[in-house]
Amino acid sequence: MSGVRVLVGTRKGAFILTADGTRRDWAISGPHFGGWEMYHVNGSPADPDRLYASQSSGWFGQLMQRSDDGGKTWEPVGNEFTYEGEVGDHLWFDGTPRPWEFKRIWHLEPSPEDPDIVYAGVEDAAIFRTVDGGRSWQELPGLRTHESAPRWQPGAGGMCLHTIIQDPVNRDRMFIAISAAGVFRTDDSGKTWQPINRGLRSGQIPDPDAEVGHCVHRIAMHPSRPQVLFMQKHWDVMRTDDAGASWHKISGDLPTDFGFPIVVHAHEPETIYVVPITSDSEHYPPEGKLRVYRSRTGGNEWEPLTAGLPQANCYVDVLRDAMAVDTLDPCGIYFGTTGGQVYGSADGGDTWAPIVRDLPAVLSVEVQVLP
Amino acid sequence: MIRIVLPAHLKTLAKVNGEVRLEMPGPVTQRMVLDALEARYPMLRGTMRDHHTGQRRAFVRFYACEEDLSNESPDTPLPSRVAAGEEPFLVIGAMAGG
Numbered sequence: 479m480s481g482v483r484v485l486v487g488t489r490k491g492a493f494i495l496t497a498d499g500t501r502r503d504w505a506i507s508g509p510h511f512g513g514w515e516m517y518h519v520n521g522s523p524a525d526p527d528r529l530y531a532s533q534s535s536g537w538f539g540q541l542m543q544r545s546d547d548g549g550k551t552w553e554p555v556g557n558e559f560t561y562e563g564e565v566g567d568h569l570w571f572d573g574t575p576r577p578w579e580f581k582r583i584w585h586l587e588p589s590p591e592d593p594d595i596v597y598a599g600v601e602d603a604a605i606f607r608t609v610d611g612g613r614s615w616q617e618l619p620g621l622r623t624h625e626s627a628p629r630w631q632p633g634a635g636g637m638c639l640h641t642i643i644q645d646p647v648n649r650d651r652m653f654i655a656i657s658a659a660g661v662f663r664t665d666d667s668g669k670t671w672q673p674i675n676r677g678l679r680s681g682q683i684p685d686p687d688a689e690v691g692h693c694v695h696r697i698a699m700h701p702s703r704p705q706v707l708f709m710q711k712h713w714d715v716m717r718t719d720d721a722g723a724s725w726h727k728i729s730g731d732l733p734t735d736f737g738f739p740i741v742v743h744a745h746e747p748e749t750i751y752v753v754p755i756t757s758d759s760e761h762y763p764p765e766g767k768l769r770v771y772r773s774r775t776g777g778n779e780w781e782p783l784t785a786g787l788p789q790a791n792c793y794v795d796v797l798r799d800a801m802a803v804d805t806l807d808p809c810g811i812y813f814g815t816t817g818g819q820v821y822g823s824a825d826g827g828d829t830w831a832p833i834v835r836d837l838p839a840v841l842s843v844e845v846q847v848l849p
Numbered sequence: 850m851i852r853i854v855l856p857a858h859l860k861t862l863a864k865v866n867g868e869v870r871l872e873m874p875g876p877v878t879q880r881m882v883l884d885a886l887e888a889r890y891p892m893l894r895g896t897m898r899d900h901h902t903g904q905r906r907a908f909v910r911f912y913a914c915e916e917d918l919s920n921e922s923p924d925t926p927l928p929s930r931v932a933a934g935e936e937p938f939l940v941i942g943a944m945a946g947g
Contacts, residue, residue: 513858537908537942538858538896554862554892558900 481848482804483548484812485529486820487516490838492531493820494519494549497833501810501824504833510552511543518799518842519549520586522593526846530596530612532583540582544612548848555612559583561604562619568602569631578602578622585799585842587642599639603630603656605668618668621654626673626690633657633693633712640798641694646701653707653722658693661709663722674722678711695738696798700747708750708777710740710798715752717777728777733764739801743826744809748776751783751803751811751827753796761816762793770813772827786830787821794819799842806847814840851882852937859897859940863890868937877932879911880923897940912939 484495491509510516514533522528529545531552540559543552559580567575581601589595594611604622606615621627621639630637638657645651650667653674660675673689683691693712700706709716709725715735716725729735734754743749750773756764763769767789769782794817804810811827814820818837823830853869860866871885880903887894894900897909903923905911910919914928914936930936 535858537856537906538862539899539906540895541862541892557895560901 480806482806482810483521483526483846483848484802484820484822484833485519485521485549485842485844485846486814486837486840487519487531487799487842488814488818488838488840489515492516492519492533493834493837495820495833499806501804501806501822504822506834507549509838510549514541515582516841517582517584518586518844520588520844521846522588522596523590524588525593526848528588528593528611530586530588532586532598534582540580542583542612542615556608556614559598559600559606559615560617561622562617563623566623567628568637569629571632575628578604581636584638584640585642587644590644590646597642597644597652599642599654601636601638602632603637603639603659605639605642605654607668620664620669621662621671624662624671624673626659629690630656630659631691641697643697643699643707645699645704647704651704651721653697653699655694655697655709657695658712659690660692660694661697661707661722674718675725676723677718677725678716679714679727680712682712696740698740698742698750700742703747706747706776708740708742710737710752712736712758715740715777728773730773730778730780732771732780733769737796738798739796739813741801741803741811744803744805745807746774746809749774749826750777751801752780753801753813755795761795766791766793768792768794768815770811770827770830783823783827783830785828786823786832792817797841800840802843802845804845804847810845812843812845814843816840850934851877851885851931852934853882853886854937854939856940856942858942859893862892862896865890870934873932875932876926878924878926879918879921879938882927882938883923908943910941910943912941913937 486493491512493508497504517532519531527548531543533541565578570576585599587597598606641655643653662671678692696710715729717728768787771780794815801813811823816839820833851871
């Protein structure tokens with residue numbers, strides 16, 4: 479029977495949760511890299527035993543770890559991230575220019591075909607790539623040197639490149655998202671980029687048609703329809719049907735459309751999930767009830783999923799990289815909270831159960847299906 | 850011989866127990882010690898000093914002989930008792946929240 483491996487990054491280490499295909503009984507391994515901030519742990523689709531982990535701390539900076547045996551053992555690999563060429567300025571919170579400065583890796587996105595190729599999303603915002611299994615990393619500087627970059631500004635969490643989506647059909651195309659610049663697309667394998675934020679409306683910026691400056695929290699795609707992207711913005715849940723040429727709002731009847739993660743069901747491209755959060759100043763669920771909302775209609779019509787989730791006195795948050803889906807049937811959905819719980823559903827969200835309850839604050843969740 | 854004591858996280862990273870001992874003849878400087886340490890344990894590169902500027906990371910300190918040498922020039926000779934292996938060179942993760 480196939481199994482699943484859930485990769486959890488937390489404020490104080492990484493954890494690996496494994497189960498067979500029933501997804502009922504779980505084994506917990508960790509903490510790996512105890513005491514370190516693990517922003518992201520992700521596996522190669524081409525070789526599930528090849529894992530990469532972003533390890534960092536305020537004391538000792540950024541490290542990168544690689545495993546070739548599914549997380550049993552790890553090896554530190556290259557941790558030198560050098561911006562290419564002249565490092566320009568972006569806008570600081572007070573409107574003054576400030577030079578780009580490397581802080582950490584937020585997100586790792588391995589190539590679907592080659593376990594040695596991985597893209598890394600960086601704070602301050604840039605995209606890097608390794609083609610040698612993490613030993614060395616090179617920037618794709620066309621993004622950071624885009625003409626709009628001097629106008630990019632950090633969000634409250636830093637000026638982070640947090641989402642990387644590789645188009646499964648058009649291999650030269652890739653989408654990335656930056657808080658708080660917006661979404662960008664390349665059609666030439668990362669040489670040049672264009673902002674694709676038309677239709678986004680952000681009350682925090684005065685120009686309703688601003689090309690950049692949008693606090694995009696997450697974007698998601700179903701691999702069978704690479705023209706369709708879903709977005710959880712700072713406020714607003716959005717959708718594009720033309721690969722980002724235009725976006726429209728699909729918040730519909732959500733109780734609040736502030737939130738961080740958004741994912742798409744593995745087998746139903748019109749079924750999407752969000753976790754509504756009260757507001758940008760109250761980062762916890764409305765009414766203390768932890769509810770995942772599911773739309774089976776590609777947005778606008780949403781239903782709360784509550785079975786097995788706390789419906790009183792729950793004031794955790796779910797961060798942007800902390801939700802994932804597996805490809806089993808029925809589709810499994812997983813998310814981690816800032817309270818250290820990781821919840822799983824083996825039936826597409828109808829019912830939930832905690833896999834583990836008392837981890838450090840969860841920063842990221844990924845899931846692999848194992849043969 | 851130089852004796853170096855690493856903070857717990859860097860010991861784990863470098864897979865060392867106890868002190869690190871490096872054979873280094875003659876007068877030594879902070880830079881020479883850190884260069885030799887990173888050459889022996891390449892995974893420590895970037896954790897104590899910035900990759901590009903070589904500057905000490907903000908929350909890393911260097912102590913020896915009950916003195917804070919963090920802000921000394923990296924090319925100042927270390928105390929003779931450190932060079933003689935009588936006192937260790939301490940790499941410290943500064944106290945800070947978290």
